[in-house]
Structures are given as structure tokens and as C-alpha cells.
Amino acid sequence: MPSITVENYVKQIYLAGQQQQPTGGQVSMGRLAAAVGVVPGTVTTMVKALVADGLVDYEPRGGVTLTRDGERLALHVLRRHRLVELLLVRVLGLDWSEVHAEAEVLEHAVSDKVLERIDALLGSPTVDPHGDPIPSAKGKVDGTRRHSLAECTVGRPLRVARVTDQDPAFLQFIDRCGLVPGAAVTVEGRDASADAVLVRPDGRRAVTLGGAAAEKVLVEG
Amino acid sequence: MPSITVENYVKQIYLAGQQQQPTGGQVSMGRLAAAVGVVPGTVTTMVKALVADGLVDYEPRGGVTLTRDGERLALHVLRRHRLVELLLVRVLGLDWSEVHAEAEVLEHAVSDKVLERIDALLGSPTVDPHGDPIPSAKGKVDGTRRHSLAECTVGRPLRVARVTDQDPAFLQFIDRCGLVPGAAVTVEGRDASADAVLVRPDGRRAVTLGGAAAEKVLVEG
DNA sequence: AATCCAACTTTGATGATTCAAAGTCTCGGC
DNA sequence: GCCGAGACTTTGAATCATCAAAGTTGGATT
Structure with missing residues (x-):
């Protein structure tokens, strides 16, 4: 092992x-x-x-x-990590901002048997609480490339698909803004010189994000 | 740590x-x-x-x-082990005969935060699937000494409280006999020379256990 | 072409945990 | 009081993962 x-x-x-x-x-x-x-x-x-x-x-x-073996192992670890994160959020009620650190440890302690029980309990989910894709038991991952708030179309209704940063403080900020995965949003404007993006989560106050933050929020739709 | x-x-x-x-x-x-x-x-x-x-x-x-510190640590590890076992049985649906091995690994990967969520989800249980007492968060354990089937009163209705062996094969045998924790039983007889105990689980076929097996099944009542 | 720098590799050492095998103690029997 | 056996400790060595610090290298800069 x-x-x-x-x-x-x-x-x-x-x-x-x-x-x-x-x-x-x-x-x-x-x-x-x-x-x-x-x-x-x-x-x-x-x-x-x-x-x-x-x-x-x-x-x-x-x-x-x-190598092929290396990638298989990596995806297996990632599958454990992400299913554990989802279990912690959905079953144990932890906050999505704190589960990454917990899963970082648990991902090395979950057996295949337990892993597949978790998968079944959660209904074979395809993404974790951050929107990160969960590799299948066979090692397939959804490789969809998504645009971030820093580069997507302005003025079109979109949906947050994924937040690519695990820092609890950042995730809590995203949470407060209402930019969690699944939320509907529209980019209302972009100012390249100011490195700023004006984002309006559906039915919420608009927020201005700096480029670095905007790049971490991926959207679909 | x-x-x-x-x-x-x-x-x-x-x-x-x-x-x-x-x-x-x-x-x-x-x-x-x-x-x-x-x-x-x-x-x-x-x-x-x-x-x-x-x-x-x-x-x-x-x-x-x-030492006092050593005992505190031991009880904390045991609390993690036993709460994890119960989670695996009650929430993930694993068999009680297989959770010990899983918990042996997970007990070292569960944080205090996750542990207390598990405890809350399960309703602060006092025993694990084998009837082993779960230490409290403060490090108190139920130290009740129980009699085993090898030494309890004959002919009196009792209840299985605990099975003190983690071997999956033994636990499956106990399961098949209907001697799981919580089950009602009566010791119908004992033959010291033959090192045998005749046990009748409520509403089931009576079983003869050797002394070593009988000693592992603790009863109350 | 000479040089420099950042990135990388090597070397030597450490801590944690383990084993095999050799050495030592202690208690019960004589 | 001596002796042996079994339990325990010691010794020497191995493995894994790591660091600090010294040595290389290859490409960019002049």
C-alpha cells in the first residue's frame, strides 16, 4: 500500500x-x-x-x-477527499469552509469499502461542496474547462459552478456574498484598469471582486 | 500531537x-x-x-x-474508535463484524470537531455496536463489571450487553446465533466437565458454547 | 563568450519506529 | 545457595521521510 x-x-x-x-x-x-x-x-x-x-x-x-498508475492513485485519493468533504457537509453538518482540512487527513484513512458506502449514501454525487468534480470509482473525472468571473460574458445570467480555493476565510467571504456553487449570478461589469469585476448574485447586493478573487470563482451556463 | x-x-x-x-x-x-x-x-x-x-x-x-495524561489520551482514542464504529454501522450500514478494523485506522484521523458532530448525530450514545462503553468527551467511562454467559445465573432471563472479541468470524457466528447486544437470552444449563454452556436466545434455537466463547459474551439483568 | 542566478541535486545528518540477535536479570525448583 | 528458563533489555542496523547546507547546471544577461 x-x-x-x-x-x-x-x-x-x-x-x-x-x-x-x-x-x-x-x-x-x-x-x-x-x-x-x-x-x-x-x-x-x-x-x-x-x-x-x-x-x-x-x-x-x-x-x-x-504515469498511468500514478494518475490512477491520484484520482483515487481525490475521490476519497471529495466524497469525504461532501459527507462532512451533508451528513455531519460541517461548514464547507472547514471540510478541506478535515478531508486532508481522512482521505488517507478511508477504505474502499467505506468509500463506496459513502458514495452510495450520498447518491453517487459528481461534485464536492466546492464544485470540484469527484472522480468515479473507475478513475474518470469530469474535465470540463469553465470560465471564471474574470473572463466570462458580461450581462448574461450564469451559475456558480466551482470555487477553486480552499482557504476557509476566502470561502466564508464567498459564502457571505452568496457566490456559493449553484448560486445564480450576473457579471454586471468589468474594469480592466482597476482589476475589478462587479458581480451580482441573484437577489443580493452586488459585490466588487479583484481579479485574483474573480478568477477563483468558476461559472457555467 | x-x-x-x-x-x-x-x-x-x-x-x-x-x-x-x-x-x-x-x-x-x-x-x-x-x-x-x-x-x-x-x-x-x-x-x-x-x-x-x-x-x-x-x-x-x-x-x-x-499516567493521568496517558489515560486521558487512551480514553480519547477509544472514544473516537467507538463512535466511528457506531457511525459506520448506523449511518453507512456496514456490518458490526467488520467495523473494528475500519475504526482502527479512522480513530487516528478524526478531529475533535468531527468527533463531536458524530456524537451529536448519533445522539450521544453510551455503547458501540459491540456493547463496549464509549468514554464521554470528558474522559468518563462506564466501568460496570458484567458477568459472562460462563458465570451468570442459570435459568434467569438476561440480556446480552457486550461481546468482547473483535474477530469478524466470531462476531458473525454470534450474529447467526442471535446473541447480539440487546438480545434476550437464558442460560439453560452448564456442564463444567464438558466446558460447555447451553444458551437460548429468546425465540431462537438453543446453542451450546464452549467456555472460551461463553466468556466473551457479557450479560446484564 | 564570460558570467550570474535561480532552480535543482547532492551530501550528511536527524528522528521515529522497527527488527534480529545477543546479553542480563529474576524467580521457582532443587 | 545454585541453576535454568523465560521474560526482559540492550545493541546494532535498517527504513522512511525529512532538513540544512553545499555543490551543480543551464539558460538568460550582458
């Missing part, structure tokens, strides 16, 4: 590879070190172990990419 | 101390090694670390006893 450490490295490689589409999925050692929270030297060491386990391909001074 | 290893040692010291009332709660190194599943030498090493952490008192070639 992969250790908790290995699961975390593989998960972070996957997530980092998702964010930066530019490079061919190759994740730099520095980026990975930051994501995992260790010094770069540690990553060099660990990556060699991951190569030996057949989970990643590694090009010295280039970066790492997941 | 105590490591998973430390939590396990402390838990096992507590459990071993419960079983053998004889010694003044002092658990031998060999017993602890067997309980934790390591060689004796490892226990000697680890116990020294536990002493340094103020969790146990250790008398070389005598044994270990938990």
Missing part, C-alpha cells in the same frame, strides 16, 4: 498538473516542493522513490509527470 | 490493563508487545519515549501503567 506521504505527493502532482496547462503536464520540482510543503531537496529524494514505484516519470532538472 | 504509534501503544496499555484486573493495572512488556504487534525489544524502546512524554510510568522488568 502506498504511504500517506506517497499519496500526498501523487495528489499534489496531479493537482499542480491541472492548474498549469502550459507545460505538458510536467510539474517542476520547486512547485511540487511548495505544494507538498517540504524543501526542494526532499522532493528530489522522494521523486526517485516514486519513479522506483512506477508512479511518476522524472526528467532531472525538468520535472515530473504521473 | 501524539503520533499514531503513540496513540496505539497508549490504547493497548489501557485495554490490557482493563482485561487483567489482577496486577495493579501494570501491563507487562510482553503483553504489550503482543497487543501492539511488535517484538518485545521495540516495546522497551517505545515505552521509554512514552515515559519521556509523560504518558506512562515504567518499572523495568515490571511493566507499565498509564
Whole structure:
């Protein structure tokens, strides 16, 4: 069985590879070190172990990419993480802003049997409380690319699909604004010079978001 | 924070101390090694670390006893273990015979916040699916000593209170007999020479249990 | 082409946990 | 009082994951 450490490295490689589409999925050692929270030297060491386990391909001074096995493991960890988050919100009543940290630990402690019970109890959901897609048991993920509030059409009724930041303070702010996944919104205006976006959640006070915040709120519709 | 290893040692010291009332709660190194599943030498090493952490008192070639802090930690781990077991049975629908192994891992991954949500969801239960008492958040446990089927009164209507073995095969057997916690039973007879106890679960076929099995089923009433 | 810098790798060391095997103690029997 | 057996401790070594700090490298800058 992969250790908790290995699961975390593989998960972070996957997530980092998702964010930066530019490079061919190759994740730099520095980026990975930051994501995992260790010094770069540690990553060099660990990556060699991951190569030996057949989970990643590694090009010295280039970066790492997941092998098929590595990606399968990453998606399995992510499935556990996201189903656990949803369980914590829907069944145990935790706030969506706090479940990420809890799931970060629980994702390494949930067996396949328990995982599939959670999935069944929740009705095989496709997204977690943040709108992040839940990989299927077979390792398929919804790879839909969505526009953020920073780049979507102005004036058209949209729906918040996903919030791509796990910081509890940010999520609570999003909550207060009424920009949670599922909420109807319209972008009323955008000011490039001011790096600002004026957003109106349906039936709520309009909010001005800076570009960085707007980019974290993905919409559909 | 105590490591998973430390939590396990402390838990096992507590459990071993419960079983053998004889010694003044002092658990031998060999017993602890067997309980934790390591060689004796490892226990000697680890116990020294536990002493340094103020969790146990250790008398070389005598044994270990938990300090107040050690007992508090042990009860906290046990609370997590038992509440998780009950959650797995009542909410996720797992079989009581399989939840022990799952809880063995999850008990180290559940935060206090999640734990108290589980407790609330289940209505602050006092026993887990095996009838083992759940320590309170403040570290109090029901210390009631119960008689087993091997020693209780013959011919009197009783109720199964607890099954003190976590082996799935044994628990499934108990299940098939109808001797699960809560079930009404009567001991119809006992044959000391044959080391056998004849037990009749209410409205079921009578079963003959050997002494070792009978000792694992505790009753009340 | 010479140099510099940031990113990366290497090296040496540490802490936690474990085992195997060798050494030591203690208690019961003689 | 001596001796052996079993229980316990010690010793030496291994594994995993990590860090600090020193050494490389490759491409960008001049």
C-alpha cells in the first residue's frame, strides 16, 4: 500500500498538473516542493522513490509527470477527499469552509469499502461542496474547462459552478456574498484598469471582486 | 500531537490493563508487545519515549501503567474508535463484524470537531455496536463489571450487553446465533466437565458454547 | 563568450519506529 | 545457595521521510 506521504505527493502532482496547462503536464520540482510543503531537496529524494514505484516519470532538472498508475492513485485519493468533504457537509453538518482540512487527513484513512458506502449514501454525487468534480470509482473525472468571473460574458445570467480555493476565510467571504456553487449570478461589469469585476448574485447586493478573487470563482451556463 | 504509534501503544496499555484486573493495572512488556504487534525489544524502546512524554510510568522488568495524561489520551482514542464504529454501522450500514478494523485506522484521523458532530448525530450514545462503553468527551467511562454467559445465573432471563472479541468470524457466528447486544437470552444449563454452556436466545434455537466463547459474551439483568 | 542566478541535486545528518540477535536479570525448583 | 528458563533489555542496523547546507547546471544577461 502506498504511504500517506506517497499519496500526498501523487495528489499534489496531479493537482499542480491541472492548474498549469502550459507545460505538458510536467510539474517542476520547486512547485511540487511548495505544494507538498517540504524543501526542494526532499522532493528530489522522494521523486526517485516514486519513479522506483512506477508512479511518476522524472526528467532531472525538468520535472515530473504521473504515469498511468500514478494518475490512477491520484484520482483515487481525490475521490476519497471529495466524497469525504461532501459527507462532512451533508451528513455531519460541517461548514464547507472547514471540510478541506478535515478531508486532508481522512482521505488517507478511508477504505474502499467505506468509500463506496459513502458514495452510495450520498447518491453517487459528481461534485464536492466546492464544485470540484469527484472522480468515479473507475478513475474518470469530469474535465470540463469553465470560465471564471474574470473572463466570462458580461450581462448574461450564469451559475456558480466551482470555487477553486480552499482557504476557509476566502470561502466564508464567498459564502457571505452568496457566490456559493449553484448560486445564480450576473457579471454586471468589468474594469480592466482597476482589476475589478462587479458581480451580482441573484437577489443580493452586488459585490466588487479583484481579479485574483474573480478568477477563483468558476461559472457555467 | 501524539503520533499514531503513540496513540496505539497508549490504547493497548489501557485495554490490557482493563482485561487483567489482577496486577495493579501494570501491563507487562510482553503483553504489550503482543497487543501492539511488535517484538518485545521495540516495546522497551517505545515505552521509554512514552515515559519521556509523560504518558506512562515504567518499572523495568515490571511493566507499565498509564499516567493521568496517558489515560486521558487512551480514553480519547477509544472514544473516537467507538463512535466511528457506531457511525459506520448506523449511518453507512456496514456490518458490526467488520467495523473494528475500519475504526482502527479512522480513530487516528478524526478531529475533535468531527468527533463531536458524530456524537451529536448519533445522539450521544453510551455503547458501540459491540456493547463496549464509549468514554464521554470528558474522559468518563462506564466501568460496570458484567458477568459472562460462563458465570451468570442459570435459568434467569438476561440480556446480552457486550461481546468482547473483535474477530469478524466470531462476531458473525454470534450474529447467526442471535446473541447480539440487546438480545434476550437464558442460560439453560452448564456442564463444567464438558466446558460447555447451553444458551437460548429468546425465540431462537438453543446453542451450546464452549467456555472460551461463553466468556466473551457479557450479560446484564 | 564570460558570467550570474535561480532552480535543482547532492551530501550528511536527524528522528521515529522497527527488527534480529545477543546479553542480563529474576524467580521457582532443587 | 545454585541453576535454568523465560521474560526482559540492550545493541546494532535498517527504513522512511525529512532538513540544512553545499555543490551543480543551464539558460538568460550582458
